[in-house]
Every structure is written in structure tokens, then in C-alpha cells.
Amino acid sequence: MVLEVSDLSLRSSSGFDAFYGLELLELGPDRARGQLLVRPEHLQPFGLVHGGVYAAMAEGLTSFSTASVVLERGLAASGLSNHTSFLRPITSGTVHALATRRHAGRTTWVWEVELTDDANRLCAISRVTIALRPLGANDARALADARV
Numbered sequence: 730m731v732l733e734v735s736d737l738s739l740r741s742s743s744g745f746d747a748f749y750g751l752e753l754l755e756l757g758p759d760r761a762r763g764q765l766l767v768r769p770e771h772l773q774p775f776g777l778v779h780g781g782v783y784a785a786m787a788e789g790l791t792s793f794s795t796a797s798v799v800l801e802r803g804l805a806a807s808g809l810s811n812h813t814s815f816l817r818p819i820t821s822g823t824v825h826a827l828a829t830r831r832h833a834g835r836t837t838w839v840w841e842v843e844l845t846d847d848a849n850r851l852c853a854i855s856r857v858t859i860a861l862r863p864l865g866a867n868d869a870r871a872l873a874d875a876r877v
Contacts, residue, residue, distance in 0.1 A: 746789035749782065753793055761794035761828040761840075767821050777818040780853075784813040786826050787842040787855035794828060795838050795859045809837060809860040815853050822847040828857075836861050 742751040742763075749771070755762040765771070765786055773779045788808045795806035825845045832839040837858050844853040 742789060742793065745785070746793070749785060751786055751789050753790070756794040756797040758794075758798045758833070759830045761790050761826075763790040763826045763828075765824045765826075767819060767824060772820070776820050778820070778824060780813065780815055783815065783824070783844050783853040784811050784855060786824060786844065787811060787813060787828070787840075787853075787857050790826050790828050791838075791840040791842065791857045791859055794830075794840075795861070799861055800864070803864050804861045805864045806838070806859050806861060808857060810858040811855060812857075813853055813855040817846070817850055817852040819846045819852050824852070825849075 742753055750765050750768065752764050752766075753761075754764060763786060765782065767778055771778050771782050788811050792806050792808055799806055823846075825847075826842055827845075828840045828842040830838060830840050837860055840855075840857045840859065842855040842857060843851055844855070846852050
């Protein structure tokens with residue numbers, strides 16, 4: 730099964746990323762932007778955005794952005810490593826994410842992601858490594874199901 734990149738829309742998140750509310754604003758080979766409107770279910774028991782939300786945003790954003798470039802080469806993109814450091818809490822508003830690609834290799838891409846609050850204060854930093862591998866039939870079916 731051959732899946733044409735032109736058949737895909739990577740302009741909106743899908744699957745788990747859509748479930749928790751990741752909004753994709755910009756996808757490209759060197760930079761990506763996204764955001765998340767904080768809802769009560771994003772908070773941990775002390776009222777702060779859960780650390781897993783930041784990590785998920787970073788990985789989702791960088792996976793979608795990498796895929797937007799490598800799918801046309803017949804490659805799938807998936808998270809290989811995610812290291813997220815939490816610097817300042819967010820309790821409400823919007824989490825803003827800006828990803829900058831630091832390395833584009835043959836088998837991996839490395840991104841740094843800054844996550845900020847509505848006052849543009851740095852709240853978390855992530856380094857995400859995305860693995861590239863040949864696009865298989867299961868990948869093509871999953872992507873076709875995720876079309877918008």
C-alpha cells in the first residue's frame with residue numbers, strides 16, 4: 730500500500746495528541762509551534778499542569794513536524810527519547826510550545842522545545858529525539874485513519 734503525502738493533513742493533531750488538546754500552529758523542517766489550552770484534567774492534585782502534559786506536547790509537536798518533512802521520503806517519525814525539565818508551574822491559561830530542530834540525521838532528528846506560559850515565561854524545556862524508519866503498511870493505515 731502506497732500512501733501519498735498529499736493525501737495527509739498534518740495540520741491538526743490526531744490520536745492521543747488530539748485527545749489531550751494539542752493544537753498545531755506551525756510545522757516545518759527547522760521549527761514548529763503548538764499550544765494547549767489548560768483544562769482541569771491537565772492538572773495534577775496540587776493544581777499545576779502535570780509534567781506529562783509538557784512531555785507529551787514536546788513529543789507530539791516534534792513528531793508531527795518531523796513527519797511533515799520525511800513522509801514524502803517514505804519514512805515514519807516516532808519518539809525515541811524525551812527529556813523534559815520543569816522550571817516554573819502553569820496553573821491556567823495556555824501552554825505555548827516552540828520547537829527548534831538541532832540535528833537532522835539519516836536515522837534521527839533532535840529537537841529542543843521551549844514551553845512557556847501566557848506571560849512568555851519559560852516553564853519547561855524538552856530535548857526530544859525522533860527516530861526515522863521506513864514507512865510500513867501499519868504506519869500507512871494509521872496515517873490514513875488520522876486524516877482530517
